[in-house]
Amino acid sequence: MQRNRLGVVTGGTFNAGLTVRLDPGINVEALRIGTFCVVEGEAYRYFSLIQDLQLHATDPGLMASPPRDLSPFLRRTLAGTSTYAVAEVKPMLMMPKYGDTEIVDPAMAEGPKAVRTIPMHFAELAEATSFDFADVFGEDDGGSYFALGSPLAMDGLDVCVDLRRIVERSNGVFGSTGTGKSFLTRLLLSGIIARNAAVNLIFDMHGEYAFSVQSEAGTWVKGLKELFGSKVRVYGLDTKTKGPDSHLVIGLNQIEPADILLLSDELNLSPTTETNLIILSRALGDEWLRTFLAMEPVALQTFCEERGAHLGSLEALQRKLVKLRQPYVLESVSFNVIDEMLQYLERGKHVIFQFGRFSRPLDYMLVANIVTRRIREKYRERVEGWQASHNEADRPKPLVITIEEAHKFLNPEMARQTIFGTIARELRKYFVTLLIVDQRPSGIDPEVLSQIGTRISGKLTDERDLEAVLTGVGNRNAIRAGLASLDTRNEIMIFGHAVRMPMQLRTRRYDEAFYQAVSDRSVPPATATTAGGHSLDDLVSDLWG
Known part of the structure; x- marks a missing residue:
């Protein structure tokens, strides 16, 4: 496999990473912190990240008295001889190399694994190819691997997230205001729905997920209800809003x-x-x-x-x-509507809860806590029933609960008192996990942050937020450098349980091509439909309640 060579290893340590002298013809400005590259050792390929770039000179006098008005010819003459560039590279994964004449059963071949050694001097550093990306991140073929974006310097290649591993633990989407957290969350939720990886309960505080909204570019983009139709059920708190399928009231x-x-x-x-x-x-x-x-x-x-x-x-x-005492709060109410939500979730439907004009933090926190507590209690009962019966038909489908402004529920004072803190600490004991969306991760309890499996972060400008996102993470220096170099729009870094190594991405566009892709590769839940395409479950519910 031919790769574009970048340089050779000249030193390094296992903990700090490798020092690579870049070849004279390499344009340093074309490389980025966080770029995915490959070091070719004798026995292993090392999938690595560039974590720093440095400029050096062989003659200290040249730097003490730099020449003025260098012509392009003289610049090229000095490059690689008197001046050169160095990349600090951190190996993240290693994979055995097989010879061209070696026959290996793909089922028996070793995949990428954690790095436990380093290559020798003069091992070559090269650009990663599409085959390297497929080896590390998988391929979006309609299964559990879902393309979330492409590498910053390599358009046209997919970086996939493993949805099976996403739903195994709680996850976080972070970023400063204006970095596109809501659209990124839509991408991820669309993948979970399309591939039937789990069911979703989404607390939509600002009305951004169910129906179409206008992007910052001025275009209207589809909501999850419009994209997936009868797979999604919308509940509302505001009876004056006509969009929701049903409305919820709660009792004192x-x-x-x-x-x-x-x-x-x-x-x-x-x-x-x-x-x-x-x-x-x-x-x-x-x-x-x-x-x-x-x-x-x-x-x-x-x-x-x-x-x-x-x-x-x-x-x-x-x-x-x-x-x-709000219009949606009555003296005494049964749990019928919340239990109806649970029935839809058990059928493989996805529930979005909208707040309409009741979008104050007080309304959001009160209702989300009550609804989640009831549903988690019922999930616990069903999991305990399945564990007693050992019947796979009784096994609950994984549930992902999406909450915005998560620091209000999971701050150090409240994390031990709210149901969301309980869910975060339980991992997936009762098949329930969280998708935390927040612009202030520093406001979330460190113990909760340490339990987050996969973190997807846009640009963060506050030093405390950067430190919070890295809570409990290895290879902090490489990941921190990647986070610091992100642009404010459409660029993210993903790391954790659902990807084999950290990666900077340009997020996938949420447009007609995306709508078609998730529609073409959508995995239907086990629910019968009529000739008109309507879910029989929905029709029965509409007729009989």
Whole structure:
């Protein structure tokens, strides 16, 4: 296999990486930090990343008194003799080399594995080819490998993510405002839906996933409902919005003390709130919140005297909790609509929850926590049932829950109290994982970040956010250099469980060609349809509820 040579190894260490002297004819400006390349050792190929570029000179005097007004001819004359460039290269994977005459069964051949050694001096560094990308990242052939983009310096080549491994653990999509997190999340969710890798529950805070939205370029792009039709079910909180298939109301009886504590910042609750909530819930039972909000001053004073609570503290709490009375919050409600969502998920459908005009953080956090807690409880029951029966028909389908503004649910103060923190720490114990979308990863609890399997990050400008994204990650220097060199638009770095090595990408375009590709390679769920293309499950639900 012929590769374009870049230079030769002249030194290095296992921990720090290899030093490569670039050949005289190599244009350093054509190379980028984070470029995927290959070092050809004697026994192994080393799939590597360029993590630094340096300029050197053989004559210190030349640098002390650099010549002025060099002609192009003199520049070329000095290049490679008196001046030269060096690349610092970090091997990430190694793969055995097989001779041209060696016959190897593909099923028995070793694939890429973790690096455990380094090549000798004068091993050649070369550009990676399409075959190298296929060896490391797989090929998008309609199976579990899904093309997410192409290398920054190599348009036309696909870098794939393994969707089977994506749904095995919680994952994160990070990036500063304006870096395209929402469109990147759409790409990933489209792949999961098209390949039937898992079912999705998406909390769509800003109305960006279900229906068409206008991109920054001014074009209208399809939402997941328009792209996948009956595979997607949309629920809404705002009854004045006509798009959703169904609407959700919640009851005061469904709100638990943990839900109130999650809203501490939004409601400006005092440090004594947790103690007061414990007193109220123990004394008043399941209907504690409705009963508490209905208490008149005299009844509240009597309650405080009987329970030893502080009257002024409870009065202040009562005034603040009145803000929970919204049009979608009723006195008492059953879990019928949430259980209906679960039924759709069990049938292989994907659920998007829209908030409409109720898009304040208070509404989003309250509803998302209640819905997720109920669905996770039901998933736990089903997993325990499957483990008892050992019947594969009882095995739940993996569920991916997408949340935006994740730092509000998973900050160090709240991570241990919210259902989202529980899910993140459980890995996939009950077949439920998170897809975290956030522009402030530094606001997320480090313990939660350490459990994230795959991280997809756009440009991050805050030093604290960069450090947070790298929590618990090996080869930090190489990945950090790649993150720092990203552009603010359409460029990402992906690393972690679902890819064999970190890689900088230019994200795939979300356009007509993409719509056609996910449609052509879509794997249908096991659901019967009518001649008109409508799901029989949906028709039965519409007829009978």
